[in-house]
Amino acid sequence: MQDTRAINRNAVLTALMGSRPASRKQIAELTGISAATVTRSVDQLLAEGIVRETTEIVSEARGRRAVELDIVADRSYVVGVDLGASNTRIIVADLLARPVFASETPTPTTMPEAELVEWIAATVREAAADVWDSVEHVCLGLPGAVSQRDLTVSNAPNLLQVESPTFLAAVQRAVGRAMHFDNDANYALLGEMHYGAARGAPNAAMLTIGFGLGAGLAIEGRILQGERGLIGEFGQLPIGPLGTRLEHMVTGGGILRRAAEAGLHLDAPAELFADDAGPGLLSLRGHFDQALLVVLTATTVSCDPQTIVLGGGIANSLISSIDRYRIALEQNLRISPDIATAELGDFSGAVGAVVASLHAVYAGLGVEEVAIVSLPNGDALTADQVARARSLA
Incomplete structure (x- = not known):
């Protein structure tokens, strides 16, 4: 006491x-x-x-x-890492969330597990550079469901190395700092709630649609985290023909596979959303829209969000359709949250990882728990500030 x-x-x-x-x-x-x-x-x-x-x-x-x-802002520093299936994004920030470094680099997805662990540790240390000795905490976001019970990852088919039962423990040993791990969509939501499109929305949700489908849910400013990390794993819902998982109907890889199965050629998933798409693609687009509406509906009834933020590569192709999705939600549920694209862009996850790291440091300093959820405040990690830090890297 x-x-x-x-x-x-x-x-x-x-x-x-x-x-x-x-x-x-x-x-x-x-x-x-x-x-x-x-x-x-x-x-x-x-x-x-x-x-x-x-x-x-x-x-x-x-x-x-x-x-x-x-x-004293430079008393300690934190690092936020978003380990993606294509790129890894890192932000180093001081105690007031002001970024001193931000970068994006291709993820070496073909590396064996042990080498990927060492690559992560070396990349984090290199990012922190001269302030590494003052780094107190590191948060790492990953694709897949992250179990807080035994520090394991599941459902990460695009980066299978992280599913090794020893991967996260090995990363923590190699980095040599206090660490926390979570799903990348959870961190992306945390970033958007503090510095992006979900500011001022205590109940909010994040859907990341790219190589995979991720979802983060928050109530009263707190990210919902189950023991096994399965909250928001809507991609596992078997809604398609013969139990096809929802993830395979809305992600980039799923779009390309379904197009090939229909005898249609797509060079990139974005072509599905072109204004001049032919009849075959329009049918495929209809299936996509229905599957996405299922995700949006499941998200809405899960946490009654004021805002749903869409992120990931596919989200950029959906900007012109947001009003249509909102109307469809209103028809189904009689209400609809705001639907917006991520203001922090590809750095939502790294920003959220910084916020989570700072929460851990603040708790260690003695900041009252009830207040931590609203911190850090201000505009330290907006998209402009991250871009400025990247330009100086």
Whole structure:
């Protein structure tokens, strides 16, 4: 059980994290803690190197001036990694989510398991470079269902190495930092909720449609995570002819296979959505639309989201159809959430992995759990900020 001193310290830190920068007086007003107690807690946080006094002096009342306090942003760093079947995206950020590095590199999908583990560790260390010694936490998003019970991955046919029962444990040993692993769609949703298209939507969902079909669901700002990582695995639903899985009807590979089975040639899945598609493709498009409507319906009834965000390579081809999908949902359910494409683009997952890493670090610092879900705030990891960090890499 925490003593009163620790409780006050954590309350002061939580208030500052949510309303930074702030003076001692402002923190006292936010927390309801006496000015003397706030001062003692601030002194403790200053001694720990978590908080600093800024050089800016602000007027609080006539005849009085006070120093603002802020978080020591470079006290520690985190790394967010999105390991995809085609590309791996990495962001390194400070304690206030400000990116110092962002990159995208092809994933070496043909590497054996052990080599892929070492590649991930080396790539993370190289990304952090000079700040590696200050990196406290790393989050890695992967395709497939990630079991938090035994740290294993299933349903990742496009990157089979990660399904080895020892893969995640080996990655953690090789990286040598505290780590957390999750499905890439869960991290993508977390990123879009904090810095993208689902901002301001406590109940939200993310559908990533590309090589595979991923889904992330959130209620009251918290990502839903089952023990075996199967929440939102709508791609496994057997809705097609002879039990064809839904994933095979809406993903890039599935579109190409179904076109070939129908005797139609497609050079790329995007051709299915062309305005001048022929009759055969229009029939195939109808099957796609029906399958996607099933996904959207299942997503809506699963968490009653205010917003569903569409990401992944296929999502870019669906922009002109969003209103049609929304109308179809309203006809089926009498309601429809907003449907939007990902504002963070291909970096949604890496941004969300940074957010998850920061949540772990904040908890370790003593930030109150109830407040962590809304942090970090501000505009530190918007698409423009990520693009700027990439340009400097």
